[in-house]
Amino acid sequence: MDIQAELIEMIDDLFMEDITDIMDEDLYNAGILDSMGTVELIVAMEEKFGIKVPVSELGRDDWNTGNKIVAGIKGLKNA
Template sequence: MDVQTTVIDIIDNLFMEDISDMMDEDLFDAGVLDSMGTVELVIELEEKFNIKIPVSDMGRDDWNTGNKIVQGVKDLQNA
């Protein structure tokens, strides 16, 4: 499974929200993510992709869309 599909699945499983048709939409404004949800998402992403997401990388504007999350995971995998 590719990174995008996996991220979409993780978000769907955690928040019961299919974001596949809203990859550029702000997930906070859409009510999908909040601060607690972000923590849950980080934990899942770190476990699933075997990466470490630095707290400094978790600014709301940095990881607020599906596409930004996917790109962030890819960047950390290639770091």
């Protein structure tokens, strides 16, 4: 499974929201992510992808859509 599919499944598991068709939508504005959800997502991503996402990095500007999070995970995996 690729990262995008895994992220979609993760968000579905955590927040019962399917973001397949809204990968470019702001997840905070859509009411899917909030500060609580952000941390849960960080912990889940750490476990799943073996990456360390700093809490202060997952800002609302650069990690706020599905596609941006996928890009962020790829960036951290290759770092």
